[in-house]
Amino acid sequence: MSIVPSCAPLLFFDSGIGGLSVLKAVKAVLPKAPIVFVADYAGLPYGTKTEAEISARVPALLGRLVERYQPRLVTIACNTACTIALSHVRAALDVPVVGTVPAIKPASEATQSGVIGLLGTAATVRQIYVDKLHANHAPHMTLLRHAAPELVSAAEAKMRGEPVDPAVYARAMAGLTDQQKGEQLDVTVLGCTHFPLVEDELRAAAPHMTFVDGAAGIARRMCHLTKDQTWPEYPDEHTFITTGPVAAVNTLLPALSGFGLTRIRSL
Numbered sequence: 001m002s003i004v005p006s007c008a009p010l011l012f013f014d015s016g017i018g019g020l021s022v023l024k025a026v027k028a029v030l031p032k033a034p035i036v037f038v039a040d041y042a043g044l045p046y047g048t049k050t051e052a053e054i055s056a057r058v059p060a061l062l063g064r065l066v067e068r069y070q071p072r073l074v075t076i077a078c079n080t081a082c083t084i085a086l087s088h089v090r091a092a093l094d095v096p097v098v099g100t101v102p103a104i105k106p107a108s109e110a111t112q113s114g115v116i117g118l119l120g121t122a123a124t125v126r127q128i129y130v131d132k133l134h135a136n137h138a139p140h141m142t143l144l145r146h147a148a149p150e151l152v153s154a155a156e157a158k159m160r161g162e163p164v165d166p167a168v169y170a171r172a173m174a175g176l177t178d179q180q181k182g183e184q185l186d187v188t189v190l191g192c193t194h195f196p197l198v199e200d201e202l203r204a205a206a207p208h209m210t211f212v213d214g215a216a217g218i219a220r221r222m223c224h225l226t227k228d229q230t231w232p233e234y235p236d237e238h239t240f241i242t243t244g245p246v247a248a249v250n251t252l253l254p255a256l257s258g259f260g261l262t263r264i265r266s267l
């Protein structure tokens with residue numbers, strides 16, 4: 001078994017800033033981990049792309065990134081990429097890959113009514129992967145699905161300090177509650193990593209709803225996979241990579257520095 005160097009980073013990958021919701025949970029349990037966070041801004045949004053586009057783009061990009069940054073572990077902090085391309089990525093890389101998929105299992109344990117909601121991207125909510133999560137973890141429950149691409153833009157805008165019309169959040173929740181059985185909905189899965197970044201706003205639009213996401217489970221999994229490994233005593237600054245121009249992330253710098261992501265690079 002090869003020894004993992006203590007400076008080897010954890011590599012987070014998303015189409016944009018959404019992966020920060022996963023990074024937050026991971027930093028809480030692995031505070032010494034060096035981080036490389038990749039936002040594929042040249043490809044954002046993933047939610048409107050086809051399965052073929054995602055399956056071609058994500059493994060190829062991750063192949064380049066792994067070669068360049070030699071991470072000990074890759075986390076695809078994007079439900080859209082994972083529900084479509086997780087197996088392709090795992091087949092293409094020789095490092096462990098942790099995926100982010102809609103937290104239907106925890107939602108099935110939290111619901112009282114047996115009616116669960118799923119907010120995700122258009123690409124995620126139509127995936128067979130989601131049908132399987134439903135069949136495996138909540139077979140006797142109703143799963144209402146709603147694609148809420150507006151929430152991706154809202155989360156991006158919020159992290160840039162830009163104003164967002166609160167009607168966006170009310171519309172997203174109405175997309176679930178207006179469906180048949182929607183009045184019984186008590187637990188909503190935030191099935192896109194951008195959405196926990198606007199959870200407070202969603203809660204304001206639906207005060208009695210319980211929201212769940214997969215970040216804590218991913219953090220536990222990453223702790224487990226790295227449990228015998230060492231970390232640097234004094235980690236270097238963390239790295240943020242964009243596939244777009246660096247100048248286009250200027251307004252994100254305050255949010256990124258809150259996560260220690262101060263070394264900004266373009267791929």
Ligand code: DGL
Nearest residue numbers: 015018046047079080193
């Ligand atoms: N953050 C991504 C997800 O978890 C997708 C956002 C997008 O690019 O549409 O699905």
